[in-house]
Amino acid sequence: MSHVPSPLDAHIGFWLRFISNHVSHAFAAKVEGHGVTVAEWVVLRQLLTTGATAPSALAEGLGLTRGAVSKLVDRLCAKCLVSRTANQEDKRYQTVALTPTGHELVPKLADVADANDAEFFGHLNDDQRAMLVGLMKDVVRRHGLKDVPIE
Template sequence: MPPRRRVSDLDNHLGYWLRMVSNAVSHAFAARLAKDGVTVAEWVFLRKLYDVETRAPTRLAGDLGMTKGAISKLADRLIGKGLVERTADPDDGRAHTLGLTRSGRDKVPRLAALADETDAAFFGDLEPSDRAALDRILRTLVERRGLNDVPTE
């Protein structure tokens, strides 16, 4: 039998540690959102609509790096929950726009507080300079790699 080649250990990779932290943060946030009746993807959708009155589904798909089909499914779910409404586009009778209902607009700040609390729970123990360095490094990687899809999972 030929000798085994030495291979690197899992924990020798930055991606391993990044994924460990990312998974923990994502799962904790998803669990908090679930108690409020929404998924992470729905939260992202709601948060994006919070800053605008209405948005065409195609434009929203581009903003979030999602397909029109995915946007349509999310919109349908959020309409069913009474958080989003679909209205006819006043400039194009064949098109429609999406916007938050009053309930949706009221819910976003509560959900944003959950995001802030989750962030503080996971990164609050870091020294401010370490947190700033981590933020700078991650943003640099995103920029250099041209990553622009909004995380929804």
């Protein structure tokens, strides 16, 4: 007697990926309309919270490699959204901060993120949203997941 494999849609992971792909792709298209990628948005949003910070601290806070953060910061500097400043005592150390243009853009992108959430999850009432987020946070805690999703 052979075992019948479960169908794809019997798996929670299938539904998480299905929803995530649609939510993420819609958001990516919207932020790219403002000239940034989702990964760049994540860095910009983090810098709004932390203020001027070392790239290594930024990498640690986002769960990214220093190389990945360096490339993202390079791109954001080229777009005049972020600036790098060398430490006066030790030129090897840098600080990364939002420029005035970056400070102006982050709230606009946050509104885009809020609108994207509303588009996909606005039909849920407050209790349903809290339950869904709580369940996902529980999975994150139980598995010690740390890296911030950027793609």
